[in-house]
Amino acid sequence: MRISTRMIYEQGSTQLNNLQSALNRTQMQLSTNRRNLTPADDPIASARALEVTQSQSLNTQFVTNRSNATNFLSQEELALKSATNLIADVQELVVKAGNPGLRNEERETIAKELEGRMTDLLGIANTADGAGGYLFGGYKSSTQPFSQTPTGAAYAGDQGQRELQVGSARFLPTSDSGAAVFEDNMTGNGKFTVTPDSGNYARGGAGIVTSSTVTDASKLTGNKYEIKFSVTGTGDAAVTSYTINDLTLGQTVPNPAVPMTYKSGDAINFDGQQVIIGGKPGDQDSFAVAPSSKESLFTTVTNLIGSLRLSGNGDAGQARLANNLSAASSVLSTAYDNVLSVTAKVGARMKELDYLASAGDDLDLQYSATLSDLQDLDMVKTVSLFTQQQITLQAAQKTFTQVSGLSLFNYIN
Numbered sequence: 001m002r003i004s005t006r007m008i009y010e011q012g013s014t015q016l017n018n019l020q021s022a023l024n025r026t027q028m029q030l031s032t033n034r035r036n037l038t039p040a041d042d043p044i045a046s047a048r049a050l051e052v053t054q055s056q057s058l059n060t061q062f063v064t065n066r067s068n069a070t071n072f073l074s075q076e077e078l079a080l081k082s083a084t085n086l087i088a089d090v091q092e093l094v095v096k097a098g099n100p101g102l103r104n105e106e107r108e109t110i111a112k113e114l115e116g117r118m119t120d121l122l123g124i125a126n127t128a129d130g131a132g133g134y135l136f137g138g139y140k141s142s143t144q145p146f147s148q149t150p151t152g153a154a155y156a157g158d159q160g161q162r163e164l165q166v167g168s169a170r171f172l173p174t175s176d177s178g179a180a181v182f183e184d185n186m187t188g189n190g191k192f193t194v195t196p197d198s199g200n201y202a203r204g205g206a207g208i209v210t211s212s213t214v215t216d217a218s219k220l221t222g223n224k225y226e227i228k229f230s231v232t233g234t235g236d237a238a239v240t241s242y243t244i245n246d247l248t249l250g251q252t253v254p255n256p257a258v259p260m261t262y263k264s265g266d267a268i269n270f271d272g273q274q275v276i277i278g279g280k281p282g283d284q285d286s287f288a289v290a291p292s293s294k295e296s297l298f299t300t301v302t303n304l305i306g307s308l309r310l311s312g313n314g315d316a317g318q319a320r321l322a323n324n325l326s327a328a329s330s331v332l333s334t335a336y337d338n339v340l341s342v343t344a345k346v347g348a349r350m351k352e353l354d355y356l357a358s359a360g361d362d363l364d365l366q367y368s369a370t371l372s373d374l375q376d377l378d379m380v381k382t383v384s385l386f387t388q389q390q391i392t393l394q395a396a397q398k399t400f401t402q403v404s405g406l407s408l409f410n411y412i413n
Contacts, residue, residue, distance in 0.1 A: 015396060015400075016393070016396055016397060016400060019389065019392055019393040019396055020393060022389055023386070023389045023390060023393055026385055026386045026389055027386065030383070030386060045374045048370075048374055049371055049374040052367050052370050052371050052374070053371065055367060056364065056367040056368070056371070058168070059360055059363055059364055059367065060364075062165070062166055062167055062168075062356075062360055063357070063360055063364075065164045065165060065166050066164075066166045066353050066356060066357055066360070068164060068174075069164045069166055069172055069174045069349075069353055070350065070353055071130065072129060072131075072135070072162075072174040072175060073174060073346050073349055073350050073353070074350070075127065075129060075130060075135060076135050076175060076176065076346055077343065077346050077347070077350070079124050079127045079135060079136075080181070080339055080342060080343040080346065081343065082124050083121065083124050083125075083181070083182075083339050084336065084339050084340060084343065086117055086120055086121055086124070087297070087332060087335055087336045087339065088336065089117060090114065090117050090301060090304075090332060091329065091332050091333070091336070093110055093113060093114060093117075094304065094325055094328055094329050094332065095329075096110060097110045097308055097321075097325060098321070098322065098325050100312075100318055102312070104311060104312060104313070107308040107309070107312060108308065108309060110308055111305045111308040111309050114301060114304060114305050114308070115305060117301065118148075118298065118301050118302065118305070121182075121297065121298065121301065122146055122148060122153060122298070125145055125146045125153070125178055125181075125182055125298075126144055126145055126146055129141065129175070134157075135175055136157065136175070136176065136177060136178035136181055136182070137156075137157035137158075137177075137178065138157040138158040138159055138160035138161070138162075138175075138177040138178070138179075139157075139158050139160035139162065140156065140157045140158055140160075141162065141175075143156050143157060144156065145157040145178040146178060146182075146298070148298070150302075151299060151302060152296050152298035152299035152300075152301070152302045152303075153296065153298035153299075155178055155179055155182075155183060155296075157177055157178050157179070158177065158179075159177050159179055159180070160177060161173040161175060161176060161177065162174050162175045166353060166356055167356050167359075167360075170356065172349055172352065172353065173349065174349075176342050176345075176346075180342065181338070181339060181342050182296060182297045182298065182335070183294060183295075183296040183297070184294055184338060185294060185295050185296070185297055185300070185331050185334045185335040185338055186292045186293070186294060186295075186331075186334050187292045187293055187294075187295050187327070187330065187331055187334075188212060188292045188327075188330060189212050189213060189214065189292070189330070190292050190334065191214050191217075191220065191273075191291070191292055192212065192214075192220075192273060192289055192290060192291055192292055193212070193289070193290060193291075193292050193293075193327075193330075194209045194212045194227075194275050194277075194287055194288070194289050195209075195287065195288045195290070195327070196209065196285075196286075196287050196288075196319075196320075196323050197285065197286045197287065197288065199285075200281070200282065200285040200286070200316075200319075201316040201317070201319065201320045202316075203282045203283070203284060203285065204282050204315070204316050205229075205280070205281050205282030205285035205316060205319070206279045206280040206281070206282070206315035206316050206318070206319040207229070207277050207278070207279045207280065207281030207282070207285055207287065207319060208277065208278045208279035208319050208322045208323055208326075209275070209276075209277055209287065209323055209326060210265070210276045210277065210278045210326075211274070211275070211276040212273070212274070212275050212276070212289075213273075213274045214272060214273060214274075215269060215272055215273065215274045216272035217272060218272065219271050219272030220271065220272045220273065221246075221248075221271050221272075222291050223246050223247070223248035223249060223271075224246075224247040224248050224288070224289065224290045224291075225244055225245060225246055225247060225253070225270070225271075225288070225289040225290075226244070226245040226247055226286050226287070226288055226289070227242055227243075227244055227268060227275065227277070227286060227287045227289065228242060228243050228244075228245060228284075228285075228286045229241070229242045229262065229281040229282070229283065229284070229285045229286065230242070230243075230259070230283060230284070231281075231282065231283035239261065240261070240262040240263075240281060241259040241260060241261050241262055242259070242260055242262050242268070242281075243257050243258075243259050243260070244268070244270050253270045253271065262277075262281070264277075264278050264279065264280070265278050273289065275287070275289065279315070279319050279322075280315065295331050297331070297332075297335045300328055300331040300332060300335070301328075303324070303327075303328065304324070304325075304328040307320075307321065307324035307325065307328070308321075310324075
């Protein structure tokens with residue numbers, strides 16, 4: 001077989017280029033620590049690696065979201081704790097104001113102190129979230145939630161709860177609306193409320209609502225009632241009786257009417273409800289019984305301040321003060337429990353974030369391990385291959401040099 005000089009150069013050049021390319025590829029693998037430099041090297045592994053990389057990127061974003069959610073919830077928790085302390089402080093002032101030995105001037109001092117508490121509560125309700133918005137504005141986070149009014153405070157937010165996606169299938173609330181925190185407070189005992197008619201005190205009536213309870217929930221009607229008192233006779237011979245009117249149905253309870261003799265402190269029972277009225281109700285005095293409704297904490301404090309500025313002189317004045325303080329105390333107790341309930345929910349969310357963070361860390365490790373299996377080199381094997389390819393290339397280069405230098409002229413004398 002005849003081997004031409006041209007063939008020797010062509011084959012040698014091709015072989016050297018192939019060896020050099022293989023060496024370069026191995027060197028690139030070592031520098032990047034990647035087994036597959038292009039998808040063509042291993043299409044299946046490359047596609048799987050892309051899926052895992054995308055999942056890992058999402059998991060990284062969830063880490064950021066969980067961090068933001070923790071910041072928002074931590075701020076809310078601090079605000080709720082401050083609100084709880086303030087409500088407890090207001091409750092103490094209510095108890096202090098109920099001392100019958102206080103003069104009107106002393107109650108005015110308490111009223112001024114309550115005005116300061118009102119300002120503090122509004123400040124908490126309008127707490128900023130550190131991101132240019134407000135914690136308790138609902139979806140209207142850029143609008144100041146509460147503004148003071150003569151009757152309490154007006155809420156400018158909505159009922160929304162802002163959420164962040166903190167997991168592949170978990171959207172976690174990061175806020176609570178101001179309405180849910182400060183305005184969802186039930187009056188009375190939570191089922192119904194007993195309110196003295198404002199005209200009672202002008203007539204000298206001194207009836208005091210001392211208790212209201214549900215005796216049989218199955219008999220509750222949700223109707224509005226009126227307990228009407230009547231006094232006949234004078235002095236020690238005076239006899240007080242009462243009738244109960246169902247204002248919703250327009251009839252008495254029982255029907256026909258049966259006037260019941262009243263004795264201070266005795267229970268008045270009707271339609272699954274029990275009301276105890278103490279003191280000395282006057283003739284034509286009445287007490288309204290109606291289903292409980294929601295009342296804003298700011299309305300309660302505002303009404304409380306106004307009540308302390310009314311005269312507490314005489315039996316009627318003391319009865320009015322006692323009834324107003326009792327009504328405020330009921331709402332404050334509900335508000336306190338409500339804020340504690342919201343605080344507990346916030347704590348539960350923060351605990352869930354801790355679990356999700358731990359699971360996210362484990363998932364990130366799993367993704368990294370999977371990517372390593374799909375992409376990373378066997379370093380020892382590849383270094384050995386690189387050394388082998390390097391020696392092979394050097395040998396090929398030396399051989400080509402020697403072969404290309406062969407000539408018959410070297411053997412002719």
